[in-house]
Amino acid sequence: EDQVTQSPEALRLQEGESSSLNCSYTVSGLRGLFWYRQDPGKGPEFLFTLYSAGEEKEKERLKATLTKKESFLHITAPKPEDSATYLCVPQGGKLIFGQGTELSVKP
Amino acid sequence: DTEVTQTPKHLVMGMTNKKSLKCEQHMGHRAMYWYKQKAKKPPELMFVYSYEKLSINESVPSRFSPECPNSSLLNLHLHALQPEDSALYLCASSQADRKADTQYFGPGTRLTVL
Numbered sequence: 001e002d003q004v005t006q007s008p009e010a011l012r013l014q015e016g017e018s019s020s021l022n023c024s025y026t027v028s029g030l031r032g033l034f035w036y037r038q039d040p041g042k043g044p045e046f047l048f049t050l051y052s053a054g055e056e057k058e059k060e061r062l063k064a065t066l067t068k069k070e071s072f073l074h075i076t077a078p079k080p081e082d083s084a085t086y087l088c089v090p091q092g093g094k095l096i097f098g099q100g101t102e103l104s105v106k107p
Numbered sequence: 108d109t110e111v112t113q114t115p116k117h118l119v120m121g122m123t124n125k126k127s128l129k130c131e132q133h134m135g136h137r138a139m140y141w142y143k144q145k146a147k148k149p150p151e152l153m154f155v156y157s158y159e160k161l162s163i164n165e166s167v168p169s170r171f172s173p174e175c176p177n178s179s180l181l182n183l184h185l186h187a188l189q190p191e192d193s194a195l196y197l198c199a200s201s202q203a204d205r206k207a208d209t210q211y212f213g214p215g216t217r218l219t220v221l
Contacts (some may be wrong), residue, residue, distance in 0.1 A: 032207020038160050043111075043197050043212035044150070051207055087149060094163075097149035 001029045006098035010062050012106050013078055021073040021101045023088030033071050034089040035064050038100070044087055047073075078105045110134075111213035112197050119219045122188060128216050130198030138203035139181040140210060141173060144195045156181060157203050178180040188220045 004025040013019055025033070032051045036044035048057045049068040057064050061082065063074040073086055083105045088098040111132045117208050130139065138157045142150035155163035156175040164173075170192075172184040181198055195217055199210040 022109060034207070036212075041117070041195065041215070041217065043113075043215045046209060046211055049207055049209050078108075094152070099149055 002090075002092050003094050004088060004090055004098040006086075006101050008101060009099065010102045011104070013075075013103070015079055015105055015107050016077045018076045018078070020075070021086055021088075021099055021103070023071040023073070023090075024069060025071070025088070025090045025096070026069075027090045027092040027096065029092050031091045033066055034091065034095070035041050035071070035073055036087040036089060037084045038087060039084050049054070049085075077101070079104075080105050080107050109220055111198055111211055113196075113213035113216050115216060117217045117219075119221065120185065120188065121203070121221050122190075124188075125184070125186045128183040128196055128198075128218075130183075130200075130213055131179055132200040132211070132213075133179055134200060134211070135178075135212075136200035136202055137178060138201045139175060140199040140201075141171075141181070141183050142197040142199065142212075143211065144197055144215070150197055154183075161209055185218075188218075190220050193220045208214065 007022045035047040038044045049062040053068045055066050061076050065072045084098040085102045087100045114129045118165045141153040144150045154173045159175050170187050176183040197215045197216045198213040201208040201210045
């Protein structure tokens, strides 16, 4: 059965304190893996698509990486506006949403 | 432009009411989706339309009725809902190609059933 697990469930950082969010997955026939950001009460905002192991993508303070079993979202020198829930979503036959990591960045 | 729009933003309805949620995209996408999201939970897929045909119905109760009038529009008709149906309803669209198919989400409709 396809599964995805995100850790930690919640992460509190000070502004400027870099860290990583983890996504472990078991998916048959992985077609790709997506990262989304979601603010409370709003729709998920697309960040990245990763297609194959070894691939990396960057956007501002965020960098996403992919291996055959995990994906990481690295946040460098975060700011309070980076506070949100980050969703990891691998796609096999269909999208499988992780439970999310709720990130809080304090000034 | 990667915008998906949804109306209304908020909806309050009684259990005997009939209402509709609307979703629109102008990205030329050929797949559209409805999701339901409860607080602190990830989105749950309800329906998928591909090339204007219903391709997936995730065993959703018949009080939810989807409609795809054309490739840009998606409706969700609501009738005789229950209080537990209160949630954020999200629409998404994608190109419907065979590679990993990036879905773009709308802002959602916050539904409250009294």
